[in-house]
Amino acid sequence: MSKSSKSSKSSKENQKNLEKKLGEVLGLERANQKAVEEMISMKLLKSDTKDKAKEIQDEANSHEEKLQKVISQLSEDSDIKLNQDTIKDIAKETEKKATKMMKTYLGDEPDTSEALEFLCLAEGGEVTHYEVLSSISKNFEIKELSSTVNSILKEEQDHLQSCLNLAKENAS
Template identity: 30%
Template sequence: MAELTKLEAKLGEVTELVKAAQAATKKVITLAKEEHPEVVSRLEQMHEEAAETERRCTDLAGSFEGKRTAILEEAQATKSKGGEMMSTYLDEDADALDGFEFLTMAEAGEVGHWSVLKTLNEKAGSEPVRELVEWALPIQRGHFAGVTETSLKLASEEDPDEPA
């Protein structure tokens, strides 16, 4: 297998994080649809944006000569970690607030990883990576802001004295 640069490995990581985001938004839709149907359309939009980001990442990975498979294998390793975390955090007792709290952590991680990819690329100077980051990072920041806002809205509706 081809040896990856730090830039290529980070591309693999962000690729898998957007795949994980698709799974997470699907899960949170199921948690929210009955009690909070008003948030479902935003989650569906996030899911679609994550799918488009995955497509763009995969296309870009294919442009690194002889490294597409290695980059996507790096992505797979990241997926395993994210899946374990989601299944632990969103167990059978999870509700919409739990789901949005999880998405807040996940989206913060995505913003961080995309920011690191941007910084690594400042030295590497890859125009395709720059274009992808310029497109994706504002979307990720928007996702983070949106899920944080929704988490706080849902939390404000909770009775803090109610048993957990």
């Protein structure tokens, strides 16, 4: 695995950006799973909506695993040597922020439409972060990284669409 410098940024800057963004998506995936869990326990998601949200939650779990795998591979790679501790800290902080955002958004007496709209926001946030991560990944010639990021990005785009459909169906 080798690193190339196609961008105007230094390779150190590129690496820092990569660690930051990997930490953020990892934290968002965790927060997302917790959000679905919490919404189900608050009985905000029922029947078909609940099943769809659980599917999304399962996929978020598999995204988390795929990310962990690529992060640990790249932390052992002598060329790139990603800093796992930095990524872990950023993931923790991002998860905390996202969970706090959910609590603020839902307030004291949330209803199903608010829950679904928050899920749309969360998925939209993930799409944005993976889009940026995909751009950052182009600075590195690492096949596992770009293929993992791009395959998750596709699924996140589907998640966003599914959540939009759920929110619209619920409202109509």
